[in-house]
Amino acid sequence: MKTIITSDSSCDLSKEQVKEYNIYEVPISVILGENEFKDGVDIFPEDIFDYVKQNKKLPKTAAISSYEYSEFFKSVFEKEGDVNIVHIGLGSKISSSFNNALEAAKEFDGKVIVVDGNNLSSGTGLLVLYAAKLAKDGLEASEIAQKVEERVAFVQAGFIIQEVSYLYKGGRCSAMALIGANLLRIKPRIQVIDGAMKNVGKPRGKMLPVLKQYVDDVLKEYNNPDKAICFVTHSSIEPEIADEIVEYVKSKNIFDEVVQTVASSTITSHCGKGTLGILYINDGGKA
Amino acid sequence: MKRFLSFVLVLFAFLPVMLFSACGENKTGINMSRYFSQSVSYTLYGANGTQTENLSHFTGSKADKPNKYLSVTFTGENAWIYKMTVEKIEFDVFSNIDTELQFIVRVSNLKNGDLNGYQEPKFTVPVDNIKAGKTAHVEINVNDYFASNSATTSIVIELDGAQHYFANGEETGLQIDIINFSVKGEHKL
Numbered sequence: 001m002k003t004i005i006t007s008d009s010s011c012d013l014s015k016e017q018v019k020e021y022n023i024y025e026v027p028i029s030v031i032l033g034e035n036e037f038k039d040g041v042d043i044f045p046e047d048i049f050d051y052v053k054q055n056k057k058l059p060k061t062a063a064i065s066s067y068e069y070s071e072f073f074k075s076v077f078e079k080e081g082d083v084n085i086v087h088i089g090l091g092s093k094i095s096s097s098f099n100n101a102l103e104a105a106k107e108f109d110g111k112v113i114v115v116d117g118n119n120l121s122s123g124t125g126l127l128v129l130y131a132a133k134l135a136k137d138g139l140e141a142s143e144i145a146q147k148v149e150e151r152v153a154f155v156q157a158g159f160i161i162q163e164v165s166y167l168y169k170g171g172r173c174s175a176m177a178l179i180g181a182n183l184l185r186i187k188p189r190i191q192v193i194d195g196a197m198k199n200v201g202k203p204r205g206k207m208l209p210v211l212k213q214y215v216d217d218v219l220k221e222y223n224n225p226d227k228a229i230c231f232v233t234h235s236s237i238e239p240e241i242a243d244e245i246v247e248y249v250k251s252k253n254i255f256d257e258v259v260q261t262v263a264s265s266t267i268t269s270h271c272g273k274g275t276l277g278i279l280y281i282n283d284g285g286k287a
Numbered sequence: 288m289k290r291f292l293s294f295v296l297v298l299f300a301f302l303p304v305m306l307f308s309a310c311g312e313n314k315t316g317i318n319m320s321r322y323f324s325q326s327v328s329y330t331l332y333g334a335n336g337t338q339t340e341n342l343s344h345f346t347g348s349k350a351d352k353p354n355k356y357l358s359v360t361f362t363g364e365n366a367w368i369y370k371m372t373v374e375k376i377e378f379d380v381f382s383n384i385d386t387e388l389q390f391i392v393r394v395s396n397l398k399n400g401d402l403n404g405y406q407e408p409k410f411t412v413p414v415d416n417i418k419a420g421k422t423a424h425v426e427i428n429v430n431d432y433f434a435s436n437s438a439t440t441s442i443v444i445e446l447d448g449a450q451h452y453f454a455n456g457e458e459t460g461l462q463i464d465i466i467n468f469s470v471k472g473e474h475k476l
Contacts, residue, residue, distance in 0.1 A: 062391045065409075092330070095357065
């Protein structure tokens with residue numbers, strides 16, 4: 001039976017990839033003040049930046065509820081007919097969306113399998129894309145889920161954060177700490193480790209050299225990549241910097257494809273403007 | 288004899304009050320342990336799967352289990368809660384650091400739902416200026432009733448999104464607790 005792959009709006013795949021592989025995405029809610037929006041439907045990263053600039057407050061996100069998942073899965077069955085669904089969304093250690101998806105899946109008598117990608121952004125996207133390729137090859141839903149689960153632990157996802165001021169706006173660091181971070185030009189490096197985010201370094205300096213050093217460090221630390229694809233995902237960093245990092249990754253002659261994607265409003269709400277990461281599966285492409 | 292008559296008169300005078308109190312479902316708060324499951328499920332930032340805690344922790348007044356909650360789900364006992372009118376939901380939030388939070392509270396199985404026609408409306412609840420080691424009180428006006436005796440009835444308090452616990456490359460250190468959880472309502476249908 002045909003399998004459809006679904007995810008949520010935080011998986012940060014490009015529109016072309018979503019279209020090519022017929023991937024369905026359920027939007028995450030982004031809340032600005034008292035107003036609620038649907039990520040990628042009626043809110044986009046630029047709206048987030050404008051809101052933060054004007055209000056000095058951070059946006060919030062809301063998990064996708066069981067009810068919303070149930071309606072979403074129903075809509076996929078209505079469009080696709082008698083199919084199975086494999087859903088891979090935001091990791092369970094980051095959002096309760098995963099547990100809500102599991103709860104909703106119970107309604108569909110085994111026709112919806114929910115996989116915990118244990119990741120975020122295009123870290124999830126890599127798994128979604130892999131699942132979609134397997135679905136295109138005609139594998140059954142249970143086989144796809146199993147093969148995806150085998151790769152979850154190998155996803156290398158990390159970012160360099162440009163704007164520490166987001167922390168200040170959230171009331172979570174003092175003005176002095178913010179001034180200190182800016183003076184020292186600290187650009188925190190975070191890594192998704194076992195499904196949760198960890199600070200693994202505080203490089204200093206201008207963004208471009210910091211990013212190039214970060215690329216070198218990641219490729220050295222996670223040196224068994226699946227060479228098929230590497231994502232360079234960013235939250236509206238300056239285009240020149242993004243392009244230069246894409247070229248820099250390409251110049252390493254490791255990956256067949258280096259894809260630049262822009263982070264969704266959900267991811268942007270979390271990390272602020274100018275965050276950039278490189279993401280790939282570090283299992284040597286055994287799959 | 289006079290004393291006995293006075294006693295009978297006083298008894299009659301207070302009888303209505305005593306009867307109403309015995310019902311225990313007035314707007315000052317329902318008997319939570321009767322109307323909700325003793326097992327409350329929750330998810331935590333940084334942890335896999337769903338965990339459970341006894342209802343009494345969340346209805347009690349001791350904030351002695353602060354944690355990195357993403358969601359706390361109270362499940363109604365349908366046999367009891369069916370057709371109960373809900374006026375408001377109240378709880379206190381404890382935080383270990385100075386912060387401002389924004390909760391989403393979802394209530395399922397309501398008759399009227401929200402303005403968009405969803406039977407599971409979301410209430411966005413900002414809680415500003417929570418001081419470290421203190422609690423802030425939250426009140427949500429619902430003014431609806433639980434409509435079905437077969438659908439799942441749940442109240443979910445959600446603080447979703449990793450940004451509460453990890454922001455811009457740093458652990459925020461935030462831990463919260465939900466206490467004094469109560470539902471104000473009555474059975475009048």
